[in-house]
Amino acid sequence: DDEPWRHRPDGDLALQDGDSVHFQVDLRGLHLPFGVVSVAINAGPMEEICDDLPLAKDAPPLVPVVLMGGDRSRIRICPAY
Numbered sequence: 001d002d003e004p005w006r007h008r009p010d011g012d013l014a015l016q017d018g019d020s021v022h023f024q025v026d027l028r029g030l031h032l033p034f035g036v037v038s039v040a041i042n043a044g045p046m047e048e049i050c051d052d053l054p055l056a057k058d059a060p061p062l063v064p065v066v067l068m069g070g071d072r073s074r075i076r077i078c079p080a081y
Contacts, residue, residue: 006049013041022046025062029055035062 015021020042027035035053038046053062 008047015041025053027053027055 022040024038024040024046025035026038029035032051033055034051035055036048037050037053038048040046054060
């Protein structure tokens with residue numbers, strides 16, 4: 001990604017051993033012509049980290065986020081409201 005990193009309003013957050021990182025990938029394109037990626041640490045609030053995932057049929061394929069987590073990852077499919 002060529003864009004600069006976004007600063008968190010509450011500053012940096014260090015992960016600790018045993019923390020859970022929750023990713024939400026929204027490919028519905030409800031409010032934008034793009035998909036959105038959000039992340040939360042443990043029970044914290046979701047924070048949008050990317051809002052420009054291409055959704056067009058001719059866009060490059062997306063690598064599933066589950067590949068980043070290994071055997072302890074899980075996927076939940078949510079309905080398009």
